[in-house]
Amino acid sequence: MDTGKFSSYGRTRLFEGLPKGAGPRGMAAEGGRQIVDTPGKPSAYGDKTSKLEELCTGLAERLTQVEEEIKAVPGKVTQTELQEEEEYKKLEKKITELEARNKELLSKAMGMHKDSENMNDPSRLSAVLQRYEMLRLQDWEKLRSSAASYWTYKTGSNIIKKLFDACEKDIQERIAKISEILGIPTLNDTATNSKQDPPVKAVWNLQESLLEYIEHVDKKDWEHWREPAFLWPIMKCGEQVIVKGVVWDEK
Structure with a gap:
């Protein structure tokens, strides 16, 4: 490697970026000029010092600004967290109020429907009363009008009793069939009497x-x-x- 070229290249890279005339020759020239400068003229070093002071002042201001921005970042995060916490508390309060309102409405609804019936139950009170009215107003009247005139109250009572007995027998047969399908053992009278006196x-x-x-x-x-x-x-x-x-x- 050529030492002369390297030395000249190193000196060139070393003094790159410096102000014009800041190289060795410029510094020598400036030094010569400083010797012959008269006391009435301002020194060239004073200008450079003032520029460096201005640059340092600008850097210090920029550093202060950056520090303030860095300090402001956690503050913004904290403010956001506070806003989210306040919003969460408001939502939690609203949910509590809605739950209380829901319980109140539910209790009122249960109070209104405490006498409600299961519509899937064929033996519910309303269905039985409806069938009774249908029998009393329609079928029973047809049967009585078509029957003999000598029917008495006792005869009608016996017919009604037989009808209810037939219905009870039909219900028992249906229950027995359902129990047989589901595998539930039926309780006969003997087993019932042996278990309970x-x-x-x-x-x-x-x-x-x-x-x-x-x-x-x-x-x-x-x-x-x-x-x-x-x-x-x-x-x-x-x-x-x-x-x-x-x-x-x-x-």
């Missing part, structure tokens, strides 16, 4: 018993009873002790 009705006559002998023994053992014939609700009918019974005054 019906209560025994007994008459409680206060005139035949003194109040001093009446004793309530729901939670007493047998050995603590005084006279089973005078116990309530467990009584004695002859020699048979009634444990499960419905007792009422004959009056």
Whole structure:
């Protein structure tokens, strides 16, 4: 590599970007001029110093401006977060008010429809009443007008009873078929009677018993009873002790 070329190229790159006349020759010339300058003329170094001071002042102002902008950025983020938080609180309050309003309307609706019926239930009250009115006004009148004139109230009652018995039998058959399809075991009378004993009705006559002998023994053992014939609700009918019974005054 040529050392002379490198030295000249390095000096050229070193002094690039400097003001005109800031090279070695210019500096020497400036130095010569400084020697011969008269005291009445301003120095050339003063101009350069003032320019550098202006440049430094501009950079300082720019740096201050950048710092202020950097400081302002977190402030903007914080302000945005505060606005979002306020909006969230407003929405949350509105949701709470809407939920309270919804509960109020729901309670009113349930109060208005507490006597509502299931439209899919064929045995609902309105459907039964509608059928009754249809039978009373249409079919029953046709049947009575076409029947013999000697029909009495008792005959009509028997016919109605037979009709209801037939309806009950039809309902039981349908329930049995549905239970058979679903695999639900049907409860016959024998199974029902074996699982639950019906209560025994007994008459409680206060005139035949003194109040001093009446004793309530729901939670007493047998050995603590005084006279089973005078116990309530467990009584004695002859020699048979009634444990499960419905007792009422004959009056």
